[in-house]
Amino acid sequence: MTTTPLEFEKPIWEMERSLESLKARAKQNPVGLKEEIATLERRLGEARRSLYASLTAWQRVQIARHPQRPYTLDFLERLAQGFLELGGDRAYGNDPAMVAGLATFGGRRTAFIGQQKGRNLKENLRRNFGCPHPEGYRKALRVMRLAATFGLPVVAFIDTPGAYPGVGAEERHIGQAIAENLAEMSQLPVPILAVVLAEGGSGGALGIGVADRILMLENAYYSVISPEGCAAILWESRSHAPQAAEALRLTAQELHQMGLIDRIVPEPEGGSHRDWDLAAQLLEKALIGTLDEICGRNREDLLLERYEKLRRYGVWKEGNESF
Known part of the structure; x- marks a missing residue:
C-alpha cells in the first residue's frame, strides 16, 4: 500500500523514494549499484528504527489519525x-x-x-x-x-x-x-x-x-x-x-x-x-x-x-x- 508520509516522516520517505529509484535503475543496469542499494537499505533501516523508537506523544497522535x-x-x-x-x-x-x-x-x-x-x-x-x-x-x-x-x-x-x-x-x-x-x-x-x-x-x-x-x-x-x-x-x-x-x-x-x-x-x-x-x-x-x-x-x-x-x-x- 502506498502511504502518505506525515511531516516528521518526510526524511525517511525521501530515502524510500531514492531506494525505489535505485532498484528501478538496477533492473536496467545492475553493474555497480548492488553495493549502493545495500548501503542505502542499511541507512534506511537505521533511520526507521531511530525515528519510531523515540516518537513523541504528538507524533503518535498524528499516526493514530493517519x-x-x-x-x-x-x-x-x-x-x-x-x-x-x-x-x-x-x-x-x-x-x-x-x-x-x-x-x-x-x-x-x-x-x-x-x-x-x-x-x-x-x-x-x-x-x-x-x-x-x-x-x-x-x-x-x-x-x-x-x-x-x-x-x-x-x-x-x-x-x-x-x-x-x-x-x-x-x-x-x-x-x-x-x-x-x-x-x-x-x-x-x-x-x-x-x-x-x-x-x-x-x-x-x-x-x-x-x-x-x-x-x-x-x-x-x-x-x-x-x-x-x-x-x-x-x-x-x-x-x-x-x-x-x-x-x-x-x-x-x-x-x-x-x-x-x-x-x-x-x-x-x-x-x-x-x-x-x-x-x-x-x-x-x-x-x-x-x-x-x-x-x-x-x-x-x-x-x-x-x-x-x-x-x-x-x-x-x-x-x-x-x-
Whole structure:
C-alpha cells in the first residue's frame, strides 16, 4: 500500500523514494549499484528504527489519525468470520458512526461493537467522522444485552475523537446514553474486551470502554480530551497541542505504566496504516490470548474482578500533609 508520509516522516520517505529509484535503475543496469542499494537499505533501516523508537506523544497522535489507518470494519473484515451487522437502537434510528453485530472469532461466537470513520468526505459525513450520536451508544448497548442473553463475549473497538456534541445529540440525551452504557457494562455478566485502535477521545470512547481487559495499539491514544482541546483551554491556542499531548500522558506506553490499560498491541513499523494485514494478525494474536484468559471465569469472579479494576482507577489519600 502506498502511504502518505506525515511531516516528521518526510526524511525517511525521501530515502524510500531514492531506494525505489535505485532498484528501478538496477533492473536496467545492475553493474555497480548492488553495493549502493545495500548501503542505502542499511541507512534506511537505521533511520526507521531511530525515528519510531523515540516518537513523541504528538507524533503518535498524528499516526493514530493517519487517514490510511485501518478502521473497525477493516479489522473485522480480516478477523471476524461471518460478521452480521445489526442496526438501530429500537428507539430513534440507526447511527452509522457505531458498528455492532455478531461474528465468529477464534472459534467463539462473539459480539463486536466499535466506532467507524469514513475514507472520504461523503463517507465521513455519513459516519459523522466517527463521532456517535446517542442512538449509536444505545445500539451498542442493545447488542451487548443480546450478548449477555446468549453468553457471548463482547469485543469493543474504540476509535473516535469523541461523541457528537451537537444540538441533536443533546436533545436526544447523549450524556444519559453514555452513562447508561457505563453502568450496564460495569455489571454485564459476560467477558468484555476493549481495544483502542487509534483515537480514544473523552466520554465518546469511554461509552464502550468499560471492560475486563483494555488493550491499545502502540500508536493509539486514549485521553479525557484531545490535545487541541486541552491546548485551547490551557494556552488559549491550538498551536500548543504538542505540549498538551505530552502533559496529558495519553500514549499507550504511559497508560500501561500507570496501570490504566492491560496490554499494548504492537504495530507494523511506522504504524498500522503501512500494513493492514500484519496489523490485523498482531491484533488477532493479542485478542485470542486475552479472550482465552478471561472467558473461563465464572460470573461472580468476573464481576468482582471488574469491580475491583474500576475501583483502582481512582485512588487518593486523605489527611493533612505538608507541602
